[in-house]
Amino acid sequence: MADDGRPDAALGLEGVPHTGEAVTPEGLMVEPSAEDFDHARPAPRHPEWYKEAVFYEVLVRAFADSNGDGIGDLRGLADKLDYLSWLGVDCLWLPPFYASPLRDGGYDISDYRAVLPEFGTVEDFVYLLDQAHRRNIRIITDLVLNHTSDAHPWFQASREDPDGPYGDFYVWSDTDQHYTDARIIFTDTETSNWTFDPVRGQFYWHRFFSHQPDLNYDNPAVQDAMLDVLRFWLDLGIDGFRLDAVPYLYEREGSNCENLPETHAFLKRCRKVVDDEYPGRVLLAEANQWPQDVVHYFGEPSTGGDECHMAFHFPLMPRIFMAVRRESRFPISEILAQTPPIPSGCTWGIFLRNHDELTLEMVTDEERDYMWAEYATDPRMKANIGIRRRLAPLLDNDRNQQELFTALLLSLPGSPVLYYGDEIGMGDNIWLGDRDGVRTPMQWTPDRNAGFSRCDPNRIYLPAISDPVYGFQSVNVEAQLNSSSSLLHWTRRMLQVRAKHPAFGLGTFVELGSSNPSVLAYQRRWITPDGNEDLVICVNNMSRFPQPVELDLSDHEGSIPVELTGEVPFPRIGQLPYLLTLPGHGFYWFSIIATESGEAP
Amino acid sequence: MTRLAPTELINELAGPLADWLPKQRWFAGKDREIRAVRPVRATELVGDADPGLVHAVLAVEQDGGGRTGAEDLYQVLVGRTQRLPEHLAGTEIGTVAGETCYSAVHDGDLGTTLLDLIAADRDVAGVRFRPEPDAQLYPGLRSRPAGVEQSNTSLIFGHRYILKLYRRLHPGPSRDLELHRALHRVGCQHIAAPLGSIDCELRGEPVVLGVLQEYLSNAVDGWAMANTSVRDLMAEGDLHADEVGGDFAAEAYRLGEAVAAVHEDLRRALGGEEGDRDRLDAAVDRMHRRLDRVLVAVPELAPYEPALRRAFDAVRSVPLPLRLQQIHGDLHLGQVMRTNTAWVLIDFEGEPAAEVAERSTLRSPLRDIAGMLRSIDYAAHQILVGDEVPHQLEVRAAEWTERNRRAFCDGYAAAGVDPREKATLLRALELDKAVYEVGYEHANRPEWLAVPLAAVARMTAGEECA
Numbered sequence A: 001m002a003d004d005g006r007p008d009a010a011l012g013l014e015g016v017p018h019t020g021e022a023v024t025p026e027g028l029m030v031e032p033s034a035e036d037f038d039h040a041r042p043a044p045r046h047p048e049w050y051k052e053a054v055f056y057e058v059l060v061r062a063f064a065d066s067n068g069d070g071i072g073d074l075r076g077l078a079d080k081l082d083y084l085s086w087l088g089v090d091c092l093w094l095p096p097f098y099a100s101p102l103r104d105g106g107y108d109i110s111d112y113r114a115v116l117p118e119f120g121t122v123e124d125f126v127y128l129l130d131q132a133h134r135r136n137i138r139i140i141t142d143l144v145l146n147h148t149s150d151a152h153p154w155f156q157a158s159r160e161d162p163d164g165p166y167g168d169f170y171v172w173s174d175t176d177q178h179y180t181d182a183r184i185i186f187t188d189t190e191t192s193n194w195t196f197d198p199v200r201g202q203f204y205w206h207r208f209f210s211h212q213p214d215l216n217y218d219n220p221a222v223q224d225a226m227l228d229v230l231r232f233w234l235d236l237g238i239d240g241f242r243l244d245a246v247p248y249l250y251e252r253e254g255s256n257c258e259n260l261p262e263t264h265a266f267l268k269r270c271r272k273v274v275d276d277e278y279p280g281r282v283l284l285a286e287a288n289q290w291p292q293d294v295v296h297y298f299g300e301p302s303t304g305g306d307e308c309h310m311a312f313h314f315p316l317m318p319r320i321f322m323a324v325r326r327e328s329r330f331p332i333s334e335i336l337a338q339t340p341p342i343p344s345g346c347t348w349g350i351f352l353r354n355h356d357e358l359t360l361e362m363v364t365d366e367e368r369d370y371m372w373a374e375y376a377t378d379p380r381m382k383a384n385i386g387i388r389r390r391l392a393p394l395l396d397n398d399r400n401q402q403e404l405f406t407a408l409l410l411s412l413p414g415s416p417v418l419y420y421g422d423e424i425g426m427g428d429n430i431w432l433g434d435r436d437g438v439r440t441p442m443q444w445t446p447d448r449n450a451g452f453s454r455c456d457p458n459r460i461y462l463p464a465i466s467d468p469v470y471g472f473q474s475v476n477v478e479a480q481l482n483s484s485s486s487l488l489h490w491t492r493r494m495l496q497v498r499a500k501h502p503a504f505g506l507g508t509f510v511e512l513g514s515s516n517p518s519v520l521a522y523q524r525r526w527i528t529p530d531g532n533e534d535l536v537i538c539v540n541n542m543s544r545f546p547q548p549v550e551l552d553l554s555d556h557e558g559s560i561p562v563e564l565t566g567e568v569p570f571p572r573i574g575q576l577p578y579l580l581t582l583p584g585h586g587f588y589w590f591s592i593i594a595t596e597s598g599e600a601p
Numbered sequence B: 001m002t003r004l005a006p007t008e009l010i011n012e013l014a015g016p017l018a019d020w021l022p023k024q025r026w027f028a029g030k031d032r033e034i035r036a037v038r039p040v041r042a043t044e045l046v047g048d049a050d051p052g053l054v055h056a057v058l059a060v061e062q063d064g065g066g067r068t069g070a071e072d073l074y075q076v077l078v079g080r081t082q083r084l085p086e087h088l089a090g091t092e093i094g095t096v097a098g099e100t101c102y103s104a105v106h107d108g109d110l111g112t113t114l115l116d117l118i119a120a121d122r123d124v125a126g127v128r129f130r131p132e133p134d135a136q137l138y139p140g141l142r143s144r145p146a147g148v149e150q151s152n153t154s155l156i157f158g159h160r161y162i163l164k165l166y167r168r169l170h171p172g173p174s175r176d177l178e179l180h181r182a183l184h185r186v187g188c189q190h191i192a193a194p195l196g197s198i199d200c201e202l203r204g205e206p207v208v209l210g211v212l213q214e215y216l217s218n219a220v221d222g223w224a225m226a227n228t229s230v231r232d233l234m235a236e237g238d239l240h241a242d243e244v245g246g247d248f249a250a251e252a253y254r255l256g257e258a259v260a261a262v263h264e265d266l267r268r269a270l271g272g273e274e275g276d277r278d279r280l281d282a283a284v285d286r287m288h289r290r291l292d293r294v295l296v297a298v299p300e301l302a303p304y305e306p307a308l309r310r311a312f313d314a315v316r317s318v319p320l321p322l323r324l325q326q327i328h329g330d331l332h333l334g335q336v337m338r339t340n341t342a343w344v345l346i347d348f349e350g351e352p353a354a355e356v357a358e359r360s361t362l363r364s365p366l367r368d369i370a371g372m373l374r375s376i377d378y379a380a381h382q383i384l385v386g387d388e389v390p391h392q393l394e395v396r397a398a399e400w401t402e403r404n405r406r407a408f409c410d411g412y413a414a415a416g417v418d419p420r421e422k423a424t425l426l427r428a429l430e431l432d433k434a435v436y437e438v439g440y441e442h443a444n445r446p447e448w449l450a451v452p453l454a455a456v457a458r459m460t461a462g463e464e465c466a
Ligand SMILES: Nc1ncnc2c1ncn2[C@@H]1O[C@H](COP(=O)(O)OP(=O)(O)O)[C@@H](O)[C@H]1O
Pocket: B146, B149, B150, B151, B152, B153, B154, B162, B164, B192, B213, B214, B215, B216, B217, B219, B221, B334, B346, B347
């Protein structure tokens, strides 16, 4: 790999600042510093913004190509900020855009302080961030703490010079018989968590692919180096990080090497850097585990949480799908009932779809079989242990169901994460390998390359969807902007409604039971600092058939429910159970307005 | 203002009560004339306020029913007021000494009194209100009557408690309360926690007047859950039960697990014994006797008689020992509720057809399983009620039943013993239950008769040629 022996040779970063471009007399690599770049203007102050924000996951590669090379880039994304601002999203989540050999979708980082050249430069990122902040949009990105690419200069130095300053940056051993209780995560490609390195003549530890050696967090120098990586991006102005694969930072003999106390201690250090030096920025934990285990990544409840501000709620998503298929609210009710309370400064991130497959790790075997049978009719739709499909095709392109799912996403407890393209009902391409089927170019217009790039169609990184139902000729932003009844306009209206009611982001959640198992009803309630109550009641019909429901709203006797999308007042709540009828897959959001008795609101 | 003493009040109210009682859903003797209504006891629960509240046990003497001078005991709660609020107008019983008397279970504020008395562990002139030893009660909640009134009246307090007031009283211990207490003692997760009770003595025997339990506020009964799935199936005539989205099998499986856990807890709490050949023979004799009775009333059952008798007699030679214990006794989809975390069994009063004393004898847990399997069959075959049914839907219904009874038994087996290992006994119990249903539907809901008859036909098919 490193033919000329320089540790940075494999990076392809000639001409841009990068790690290892020079080496100090002590043998330390020179790394780019935030002072070398302009900084983005700060986002408007709003300490707990992440609790009320709507997130939007966007792949830089897939959104917009500014230079016509067939690959989306940071400048292209910056050009589309007006669209995202119009749509009403508050924060973009960008999967990794660091320098990388791209053997694991960019999660194999070869330089934490450089941008993947095909996406642009650090300067381009600062420009994007500055333009986003101007529009009150924040940006977070993935950061992989656990491991680097084997192309990272640190690893190259570590394997070549065991006694040098990087010799102890990774987990080396003469034997592959340590930590044998740790499971192998990628069982289809890896046979061991240890791989022998012929250069150093030792085994190195890796929880993921063998080309992703784990960093050695027992080495204080590694901890400091990674905290400096955080500082580098935070100094440039980034609003936070999604911390990838956090449970695996440390290894201890006799344990499964997950969720160790030392890992939590390091996360507390990361959090302290954010709190002391960069207040208002967030850490989001990615730990694909059950909620009762994930809550530990929020940290100490008595402090309001001293590790991550947010964590993804993984099992909710498959259960939303299951609930609608079974026409029963219980899959959702049950997982929410099993979700423990979280510290006051924290919130869940919830999603319907993202760039990975529909993860079925968080369901039982029996449920997994069920989901596969229901949602993945072609074997190619099944990936490792998930389903690779976008929302619209998962729901047979049924508009009512897409609206119901989105309404659930926007009203259940947690901050919603939308996936790019789902707002226009984009399709997927199950014939593309790996998970690429859900990573095709954003469909902007009916023109060449869906308006994504002006390149020759042969050069585009993945073909735009062109089938008769989901193809860019019919499904695209331009067409939907011109039709006020489009899914795009509907989605925007829902985000506007949500933004007006802090109860969605901040409020308590109480399920309102009913004797109809197909109807999921709940109350979101928030008392504003000035003592006003924001009370929203959401009623969702999981069935494709119309359903009646009687709700016990006796706590709100005398109040008037006002439907939120049309502001239509409904009959006053009386002594008797409140009767509603919902169309198949229908839903209502009501604001409950307390009125002086007898007065119209 | 001086008020009539409680006993006097009820005496004065006897006439209006005789008119009012037959209109109540829970009143058992609707078809027989009432000869007399007397207070057996009457207690003032709220005296010096308006409205006042009187608790009364009535002896109701009626004609006929084969019994002369038959007397049944009923519990009523009477509110009395100078001015009945408009929303309570429909609950009026009559007017006595210038006060309007009404059924107090509809008055949310008077309901509070009952809860408060239980929380305060009070004895009011022999009516004893007691919390369970480990119950932490929040008094002061208003009550509302539960939607459907069956044989009893239930009051719901906020989202927390439900107080079941027995209407027709049977002196002696309450099986429902005792089994709930026993199960709660061993930490059973599949019941509503018992929180308190109301009792008194009648004719020298204790009698339970009401039980307070945890209210399962987010729960749905099993019948509604199953119907949701069946509805889906019937809308997709061309899909099989395991293909439609609204599959119930996962729920049936968990229900099986829950029932097995309750059986296990009942055995741990109250023990069991081994049944011998005599017990078995007695049970088989009872099956035959029931069949005799139903055959007289329902000639449509006759073609299946030989197969039914053979199925019953086969039980005489099943291998011993037979495990006997306390069971639920009346298990069906309407007696289980799906909460957000588990299936819960309610109402342990026991088999309604049996005499009260007989309900507490130890029985095979297979009886409960047979009851649930019959209920699953009912859920699928409701479509047989009424109009002509397309053959395809009948096939789908049979598939649904098969799939969900298998799932239920699998779930039971995972947490207990596989009931299918005792196939002969299980089959006989199911058929016995179906025979009971044939008799019941024939007498009460003739349009439903097709459901159990079809089940008997299906379960005995192939028998004839054997
Ligand atoms: N603990 C409880 N929580 C919620 N609902 C209950 C509870 N117990 C009973 N119910 C509801 O009340 C209905 C009647 O209850 P049950 O105990 O069977 O009384 P009954 O003897 O009058 O039939 C049940 O079908 C159920 O819907």
